[in-house]
Amino acid sequence: MINTVLFDMGGTLEDIWYNDQTIQDVTRKLLTFLQEHDMVTGSNEICFWNKINNGIRRYKQWSEGNALELKPEEIWPQYYLSEFDLDKEKVARYAEDMAGLWEVTYYHRELRPGVKEALEELKNKGYRLGVISNTASLYSVFDVLEAYGIRDYFEDVTLSSVTGYRKPHPGIFQIALREMKAKAEECAYVGDTLSRDVIGAKRMHFGAAIQIRSFLSSQKDEGVDSVWQPDHVVEKIADIVPYLEKLNGRA
Template sequence: MLQALKSRGYHLGVISNNASLYNVFRVLEDYGIRGFMEDVTVSSVTGYRKPHPEIFRIALRQMQAKPEMCVYVGDTVSRDIIGPKQVGFAKAVQIRSFLSEQKDVHVAADAAQPDKVIGTLMDLVTWLDQINPELAPAPGA
């Protein structure tokens, strides 16, 4: 799935509230996905935790990206949707997980909402192909 995104020209990064940059790298290595990430932004290094807008701005600067050209994917509205929306990301996508409702129990009803809710990361590839058909592979390719 990450290879599918990279082959379409998407640039990938991670923003984490983890207390240790080392732990984030270790998890990415354990899952075999470290090589897909162009940047890893961690709250313990930046001094900001999601959903603070500054951690998203730092990641954008590190990736030399404009927010209006970016899609952010995360599992909670409270940490992964509100911040990117405040910074001006083109899209903010929620992938449902066991944390989604647990962490969002106190989110205000009028809080920013995801542009799309997905069940799996493969759903993300399908949706991105729909909204960016110029990046999708040709039929039969």
Template structure:
């Protein structure tokens, strides 16, 4: 019987997107933090952005290719800001600040409609609830859940930067299940991408996997070969629809 529902964060519980304005904003704020700590980029604004984004691309190539996540103190000096050759001793103490700044500024984030109602509905039915998220900041997911007022619903929050594994690596799902003390066949995972969320949950043996589309869905899933066994069990438009589907799939825990 299904008794646990685990959620992706960015693109699932929260709507997420970026554009030229958010990119420009994060670059300005990064430079301000660096300069406040005695680290001068020494280049034009355009060159700064190009060099940072090239470092991000290099990191994504390594991280996504290996399904691993480094810590902020490795990501920023060794990838994002590598070309600047900053004094590592000055940079290391601010890497988590930079990582969190990136997550909340490069991306526009807001809680999806109906999330709190969904959490109340799941709790009323007796489900265990948690989060499994890819995030290159150690604390961002925890902080954002607090800001949204939904942290207390979560029995566990498993983040790639803490575990070292990123979705779709099955180990990050297994770590979450160990911490939640649940079995994979009893779990439902809800995410916005097949390539990370659905495939990862299916390979970890989850009982069900549901997909909700986001800004990131198309770009992350493009060109990904998907086996029939790794397709979502349902594609939902909103969380009211998800709860109705869950009641049909698992009538034993539906409200009477």
């Protein structure tokens, strides 16, 4: 019997995408932030983006290759801003501010239609709810959940930036299960990627791995072994309710 539903954040509970405009926006805002805090890069926007993007690529290669996550105060001086002659201690001091700015500027985010109603229905039917999210910010997921007005639906929010593990590493799922006092076989996990969400849930022997596709799905899943497939694919969050009810023999 499934009694607990855990959700991914970006691409699942919320629509998320980026484009040339969001890249320009985050570049300008980061440059402005650094200048306001007396950290001058001496770079124009194009040069700044190219250098910071080099750092991002190096970090992603390490992070995704090991399924691990560093804290913002490690990521920004060691990777993202490593090509600039800046005071590393000062960069570390403001790293979470920049991480939060990045999360809501580089990515366009908006709550998927019908999410609040679906969460309400799941709670009313007795399901326990939580979040497991990969993020390089300590607080942005909590802030965004509050802004959407859905934070109180979740008993626990487990983040890679806090645990040090990135999906699909079993560590982040194990911590979430422990915090929720839940058994894997009694949980459903809902996410938008095979490479992080479905594989992670399958390896942990969750009762169900549900996929809802997003802008990020194809980008993150290139080259993923097709043996890892979701138990069910939905078009909208509300569609998971009848599926879970059917699994539980209540449909």
